Amino acid sequence: MLYGLCIRLRNLGYDFKLLRPRTVSVPVISIGNITAGGTGKTPLVIWLCNYLQNRGIPCGILTRGYKTGHGQITDEPALLASACEGTCVVVNPDRAAGAKKAIYRHGAKLLVMDDGFQHRRLHRDMDIVVVDALCPFGYGRVLPSGLLREPLTGLSRASAAVITRADQVEPSKLKQIETEIIRYAGEIPIARTAHKFTGVVCDPKHKLALEELKDKPVFAFCGIGNPDAFFDALRKCSMNLVGTEVFDDHYAYTAEDMEAIATQAASLGAEAILCTQKDWVKSALLLPRRDERPVFGYMAMELDFLDEPDTIKSLINALIESRKN
Secondary structure: OHHHHHHHHHHHHHHOOOOOOEOOOOOEEEEEEOEOOOOOHHHHHHHHHHHHHHOOOOEEEEEOOOOOOOOOOOHHHHHHHHHOOOOEEEEOOOHHHHHHHHHHOOOOOEEEEEOOOOOOOEOOOEEEEEEEOOOOOHHHOEOOOOOEOOOHHHHHHOOEEEEEOHHHOOHHHHHHHHHHHHHHHOOOOEEEEEEEEEEEEEEOOEEEOHHHHOOOEEEEEEOOOOHHHHHHHHHHOOOEEEEEEEOOOOOOOOHHHHHHHHHHHHHOOOOEEEEOHHHHHHHHHHOOOOOOOOEEEEEEEEEEEOOOOHHHHHHHHHHHHHHHO
C-alpha cells in the first residue's frame, strides 16, 4: 500500500504539472514496461535503433546502466553497443544529462530511452510499453507483493504496446491481454512479437546453425529477469537440456562461477554450454581453457513481429516528420 501510494502521488505530480519534466531539442522515444523483470525491452530497443539507422537518422540510447559503477559498462549497455552499430550508448541514471551528452557530443538526432516508462523526469514524445505475454500484469499487485512497477492506470500514458513472447500463449490469452491494455490505455496500436533464435555464436567469426545442436546434450545458464522463458525456448529448438544454472539478474560472473559451470556441464556430458548474449558479454573471457571442453556460445536472437510492424513504424515516422516541421 505504501509503495503504491508513493507511485500514485509521484505520477499525480507530473500529471498536474507540479513536477515538470526536462525537454530536449530532439525527439525522445521511451521503451519501458509496467512490470519488473525481463519482458523483452532490449530486443525492441535494438530493433528500433536499427530501423532508425536504416532510415539514416543518427540516434542515441539512454540507459541508466543498472548495477553499473562509475566508469563501468555492463551487460545491457555492452549488448546494445555491439548490436546497434553506429548508435551511441550513454550510461547515466540522470537521463536528462545523458540526453545532452548524446545530442551535443555524439550528434544524436533522436533518442531512445531504454527502460524509461517510469522515468518521467525527461520528456518523451512517444512511450512504447512492452508487455510479456507470460506474465503481463505482475499478478495484479505492485511491488513488493506483486511485480507491477506502478498501478495499471499508468498504461494510460502509453502511445503503443508491444506484446512479447506472444507465440508462447494461447490466442485466447493474447486477446485477454489486449483487452486489458485497451481498458487502461485506450485504443492504442498493439503489436505481437516473438523472440526468434537465429543460431549460436561462439565468437565473432564462428556461428553454429541451430540444427547442429538438435537433440544434443546442452547445459544452459543465465542471469536474466525471466530465466524459465530462455530455457523453454532452448527446448523448443529441440535441444536436450541436461542441466541449468540460474543467477541473479545482471549478475557479475567470476572465474570461479565459470569454472563451476564448466565442471558441472562436463559431468553431465554436455556437448555445449549456452547462455544469452547479455550473459556472454560478462562471462566469455572467464571460461577456463581446457583441451577438451563443450562448445560455448550464446543464442543469437532477434525480435520477430508476428504481424507486420507497420503500425509501430507509422507512429515513429509520424513523430519524425512532425519534428521536421
